[in-house]
Amino acid sequence: MRRGVRHIPVMRNRDVADPEQLDVLRRLSPAQRYQVSRDLYWTLRKHKRHFLAELHPEWSEDRIDAEVRRIFLNARS
Secondary structure, eight states: OOTTOOOOOOOSSTTSOOHHHHHHHHHSOHHHHHHHHHHHHHHHHHHHHHHHHHHOTTSOHHHHHHHHHHHHHTOOO
């Protein structure tokens, strides 16, 4: 295992949403859904940035920012 990398257990049934979560999401307005997805996107970018900084302490801030941009620009679902 590389330095700074922790094992993350694989989620089972990750494609199955919790019924309570679905109910909450269905009650949101389109504007609220957009805001939730936007907040999630920026939270994920922040976490990716911190992960890369921990994984590559020798990288400059600019290099980390560039790598985060590259990763998210090339992301596929």
